[in-house]
Amino acid sequence: MNAITSPHDTHDTIRAVQWQGDHLRLLDQRLLPAEERWIDCRDAAAVTQAIKDLAVRGAPAIGIAAAWGVVMAAQQGAALEPVLATLRAARPTAVNLMWALDRMKARIAAGADAAALEREAQAIQDEDLAANRHMGELGAALIAPGSGVMTHCNTGSLATAGYGTALGVIRAGVAAGRIAQVYAGETRPWQQGARLTMYELVRDGIPARLIADSAASHLMKSGAVQWVIVGADRIAANGDTANKIGTYQLAIAARHHGVKFMVAAPSSTVDMATASGEDIEIELRDPSELFAVAGRRVVVEGAEAWNPVFDVTPAELIDAIVTERGVIERPDARSMQALFGA
Template sequence: MSIETLKWRESPDREAPALIILDQTRLPVEVAEVACGDVETVAAAIEELKVRGAPAIGVAAAYGVALGAWQALAAEEESAAFRRSVGDAVERLARTRPTAVNLFWALDLMKRVLDANSGASNRELYELLRDAAHRLREDDVAICKRIGQHGAGLLKDGDRVLTHCNAGALATAGYGTALGVIYAATEGGKRIEVFADETRPLLQGSRLTAWELMQHGVPVTVICDNMAASVMAARKVDCVIVGADRIAANGDVANKIGTYGVAILAREHGIPFYVAAPTSTVDMKLASGDAIPIEERKPDEVCQGMGTRTAPQEVSIYNPAFDVTPHRLVTSIITEFGVATSPFEPTLRRWTTTGSSETDRA
């Protein structure tokens, strides 16, 4: 089954366009879509996790900028005001979620499109920005498939993989990063089984990963987060594969809260810990994970996330959305250019600077 996380709706008669988002807050109970017709509805969808996952957030933000350009075009703003409106759209979207670097990578790309076309009309600029978002979406799917191809070689027939959160088609424009590795392996004829951590507090593992894998016919078992150690100790896990929201130059990885603990457990039990992500997730400006900004979300996600209060009314709640896994716990980082091993920095720098691996350039 093909899962469309994001799609663009625009009719030939120039009716107002919209970004159609698969609402992930309603899965797995209901498959429903949300139509976003302006910058604010896209920003709200990102903040409310209707669309989530670093690559998907980046693509959604790019389309949000295109919608901002359409709004300015429809309002018949003169050129300078049009450009200011697009800039305002970029600034609003940049405030949505601080950890996922793909968001800022995509917004920088859209700003470059705007700046590189100083002589273009407002209509031309809108079309250039929209087309840039289209290319970003198409590229993301192609990149995820390349990640899957590189990572599939790390899996053996019959492997049992543990994953945390959701890094599949739902977290990207299609196919996925961590789950993309699993899909590529199964498409190559390997039999793979998955343990999906439920991923507290918002249950992206049990709600999204389990649902997505079932759509693809991949055997999946949901476990509570605090069961991971026992499952590993019972020798039921052959490797761990997770995604990433930001990777520092040294290979430190920011990913969904709880990933660090899984990495520690994997090291203790001698289990490979793989990270799958596009190079747009690598932030070479940050020397280590200490500098990665960690989003803190609302307390209600922890104490009232399942419809009933699960903690005393006045108790303090700490709810960071991500943690940082030190590079020393990471076996390999899988990107569209290949598989990097420690020391990570030279390889990540080459890939993010030249856009190719040694093999690609040969």
């Protein structure tokens, strides 16, 4: 079942969501890269809080963690409907959370006991890793040898079961000699690119440079980048894609400079029940997150802020959507329907 070769494995060393039989261990992503601290979640409430607090983040990883939260609730004899509802409300934009919980709910409705739910959660995690490796191969095949690529936020092993979505494409592209240089945007305000993506890239020996978010257009103009590769938290039926705030402006800049734009995400991120990006709920977080850097306030007291966590990139700005089911070039409602159905 392992479709990757050993060169891929050398660029894939992190597993941030680990089931321990009766509890869930999560690598606390709020503390990286300064400290590698693990959180032991021993019930569904702890998993819910870890999702809310961004100790675990990334759409696939959130869904996987939530599935394990259901397993613990079942092992402990808790009422599962309230647990499902609480986990579902932890974060609203990433459809993987709802997808994973709906999958667990279907198993519960079919009479699954705790052991069967454990097998289902493990399947969700294993399938995500396999999907990421296949996506990596599909996405890398679109990239000309020796290319420079830019990515935004964190879409790697920290955000998934392993390997990553957009970062999985990058891992596969580096291993195949198609990607010569990676540029990671810092991704304010939580600096997932600076803290997490650079942590993964450096740890796994991938040639990488950090840039300020505001340097992206200048970098594209220089000719150093041939592709922007990002993940997704929800892909609508027409190909519109919600991703970390700042993605939309990267897509606009890429189109202006003739740089290709790729979205890499598992099919669980595709929401054919959402007609377009206009129907995607955009999570707003506490404005105070914008006032500090690394816990130190840098903005004057009394200031106000607006803090949307995601934005929506219209399908017409996307050159390719890559999932484990296949590649959609120049996505629209018809091509999405052809691959994913109603």
